[in-house]
Amino acid sequence: MSLSRSSAIPRSALTTMAASRRTVLRGMALSGLAVGGANLLAACGGDDDSGPSSGSGATVKFGINEADGSGPAYDRLKGMADAYTKETDTKVSLNAVDHNTFQESINTYLQGTPDDVFTWFAGFRMAQFAENGLITDLSDVWPIDGLNDSFKQASTAPDGKQYFVPVSYYPWAVFYRKSVFEKNGWVAPETNDDFMALMDDMQGKGITPFAFGDKDGWPAMGTFDILNMRLNGFDFHMSLMAGDEAWDGDEVKLVFDTWRTLLPYHQADPLGRTWQEAATAMGKGECGMYLLGTFVVDALGENGEDLDFFTFPQLDSSIPADSLDAPIDGFCVAAAGQNQEAGKEMIKWLGSAQAADAGNNAADAPFIAANSGASTSTYSDLQKKSVEVVSAAANIAQFMDRDTNADFANTVMIPSIQEFLKNPDDIDGITASIQEQANSIF
Amino acid sequence: MTDIEQTRAEAPQQQRAAAPPQGREKKLPTRDRWVVITMVTIPLVLVVLLVWVPAALSFALSFGKWNGFGDLDTIEWVGFQNYKDIATIYPPFWPAIQHNLIWLVFLFLFPTVLGMLLAVVLDREMRGSRFYQTAFYMPVVLSMALIGFIWQLFYSRDQGLINDVFGTQIDWYGDPDINLWAVLVATAWRHTGYIMLIYLAGLKGVDASLREAAAVDGAGEVKTFFNVIFPVMRPINLIVIVIVVIESLRAFDIVWVINKGRNGLEVIGALVAQNVIGEATRYGFGSALAVIMMLISSVFITIYLRNVFREERTR
Known part of the structure; x- marks a missing residue:
């Protein structure tokens, strides 16, 4: 328990400095978590477990990052937990936490008394947890029927072992309204020339080619990711994210420079606009396209029947357009969880096609299951197409804030990209500043 | 003027008279003690x-580099590196200081x-x-976070009331040149x-006879306020000064709900939160920012306390 207490120190220290009601409450909640956790540990320490550790009659704790009543995302996870209980007679004790709170307190959570199985994402932070011994080696759970090699790759930490079981994913692509494209006789571009011609035609017709909003700081990362993958290739992108390449080198400068030439085709003043507002602009036909994740439909308040998408076209003839961002959601077993055996058993089941179906049948809107055996009958057309596009992709990135150090993504890249959007001509200054700060973090 | 000075001098005297002589040296009964x-x-x-233990720990942490993984012995002690980085290569820092000062002056x-x-x-x-x-008074009961949201309805570039009414396209919250003012x-x-x-509340407490006396002496409204009422309200004025200073230094909630304190809305409080509270866990770096904030606050607190003590001494 000294671990969780110690990590709570700066938070409580902060409460006194920048005391706002929110931070105070969070600080209280966190220290409550740590203290309460200690009591819990003391209370059930020892081997006096009443039931078996796994199988029928056992209990497994399941921490999920969707609060009760938060919509289909919660319903799916709840549906999976219920189906697991039904299937194996294992009791699942669900711990539902609000999405952002879960994500922001994950460090304290994992070093305190975490649940046995918890929801998480593939990527750098998963690997970081693995390196620090906070999550359990799952290489004996793999391979899992229906999860192909690229998913296994995404579940693997740098030490070559798997620590993660994927359940679903969503691709980032260029979305557009079918009706708008039809009316104007536009088609999804295949090459860079088509792409430029399409954007010029849109501008000629008084339609802004790209909707764009970056008030929250992260949406523009998607643009950086795709441009970097198209211009410098997937391998460079990943090693840049890992901190192994120079941010002030010619490659990154080329990305920003290309972005600068594309900015006139984007909505002006992105820094005051949320992604929802940008999505609305595309939905209303004021903008032709929007580069975002499939969650773009959520902002439009419709089922997405009039939406379609294409992957970002090729920019460099030597680099095929076969990489994209498709963040993968899934599960990990916490190393500090009390019931490792039950956790592993459950996580193996969670990766199955059966689990994905149970989740999708329990909710109004399905996710795109990672398991190839899962039923696609409930999928919308957009989701069916997403499956095709992602299966055809040679490389899948997880999105910048999942692929790189969270400290770097949040405190350096968000302000730097915003600075670039304000001052697109100061590329040298911005990349130099990113590199200086990267040196102090990596 | 003599009237006022007299009243001011009388008040403490009365208090002193009411207290028992040499009250402090007299032994209290055990229970009271x-x-x-x-x-x-x-x-x-x-x-x-x-307050003090967390502040001291924060101070200690500000000399380390720690991402919150593992035990306290995994902290890498880096001396003044965090402070150096903040001042030299951390672009939001100087704007944040500037914004806090603008905040103070504006308020x-x-x-x-x-x-x-x-x-x-x-x-x-x-x-x-x-x-x-x-x-x-109504807005005061609302939290700053809620106020940020309410004004978003006026300020939104595409869907906001102001731009709708005037047919403008001003990006109130997004344009870094104007969002601080918004x-x-x-x-x-x-x-x-x-x-x-x-x-x-302070004005209601001012003795009405002072005003009458001023009126009898032939002072006008404005003169009465500046020469009689305002000096009498010195304690309230001090409280107001302290409140304004505190409010501007701890400015945080409203910028946090708007854009997490980025892009023209950098303030120290938000920078601390960005580095420590959210997904980022730069505990050492964030603590160093918090210590800087503490130091700035202590400058104002020291000035205030010195003023208060000096006043007590002159009594």
């Missing part, structure tokens, strides 16, 4: 545990003065003054009511 000891100890322990110049003016006007018992009081206006909306209420 225990009551006093408990009443001093409990708050003291709370303050030490909840003093506009909402505080306006709040005082409103208080003086409302103090005149005009018709409907209760209604105006309530109306001006936020300050929203802050002022609340701050004015706050100052007004405090000042109004």
Whole structure:
């Protein structure tokens, strides 16, 4: 328990400095978590477990990052937990936490008394947890029927072992309204020339080619990711994210420079606009396209029947357009969880096609299951197409804030990209500043 | 003027007369002593545990580099590196200092003065003054976070009221040249009511005979206020100064709900939060920022305390 207490120190220290009601409450909640956790540990320490550790009659704790009543995302996870209980007679004790709170307190959570199985994402932070011994080696759970090699790759930490079981994913692509494209006789571009011609035609017709909003700081990362993958290739992108390449080198400068030439085709003043507002602009036909994740439909308040998408076209003839961002959601077993055996058993089941179906049948809107055996009958057309596009992709990135150090993504890249959007001509200054700060973090 | 000085001098004298002579040296009964000891100890322990210990730990952490993984021995001690990085390669820092100072000056110049003016006007018992009081005070009960959201409805570039009414396309919250001012206006909306209420309460406490005396001496409204009322309200004025300073240094909630304190809305409080609270866990770096914030606050606190003590001594 000294671990969780110690990590709570700066938070409580902060409460006194920048005391706002929110931070105070969070600080209280966190220290409550740590203290309460200690009591819990003391209370059930020892081997006096009443039931078996796994199988029928056992209990497994399941921490999920969707609060009760938060919509289909919660319903799916709840549906999976219920189906697991039904299937194996294992009791699942669900711990539902609000999405952002879960994500922001994950460090304290994992070093305190975490649940046995918890929801998480593939990527750098998963690997970081693995390196620090906070999550359990799952290489004996793999391979899992229906999860192909690229998913296994995404579940693997740098030490070559798997620590993660994927359940679903969503691709980032260029979305557009079918009706708008039809009316104007536009088609999804295949090459860079088509792409430029399409954007010029849109501008000629008084339609802004790209909707764009970056008030929250992260949406523009998607643009950086795709441009970097198209211009410098997937391998460079990943090693840049890992901190192994120079941010002030010619490659990154080329990305920003290309972005600068594309900015006139984007909505002006992105820094005051949320992604929802940008999505609305595309939905209303004021903008032709929007580069975002499939969650773009959520902002439009419709089922997405009039939406379609294409992957970002090729920019460099030597680099095929076969990489994209498709963040993968899934599960990990916490190393500090009390019931490792039950956790592993459950996580193996969670990766199955059966689990994905149970989740999708329990909710109004399905996710795109990672398991190839899962039923696609409930999928919308957009989701069916997403499956095709992602299966055809040679490389899948997880999105910048999942692929790189969270400290770097949040405190350096968000302000730097915003600075670039304000001052697109100061590329040298911005990349130099990113590199200086990267040196102090990596 | 002599009237006032007399009243001011009389008040403490009366108090002193009421207290028993040599009260401090006289031994208290055992029970009373225990009551006093408990009443001093409990708050003291709370303050030490909840304020001073975390502050000291924060100070210690500010010399380390730690991402929150593993035990305390995984902290890498880097000396003044964090402070050096903050001052040299951390682009949001200097704008943040500047914004906090602008915040301070703005709050003093506009909402505080306006709040005082409103208080003086409302103090005149005009018709409907209760209604105006309530109306001006209403925003104060709202949290800053909520205020940020309410004003978003006015300020939104594409869907906001202001741009809709005037047919403009000004990016109030997004344009880094104007968003600080847009936020300050929203802050002022609340701050004015706050100052007004405090000042109004102070004005009600001013002895009416002072005004009568001033009127008899032939002083006009304005002269009475500046030469008689305002000096008498010195304690309230000090409280107002302290409140304004604290409010501007701890500015955080409203910028956090708007854009997490980025892009023109950098303030120190938000930078601390960005580095420590969210997904980023730069505990050492964030603590160093918090220590800087503490140091800046202590400058103002020291000035204030020196003022208070000096005043007590002159008594």
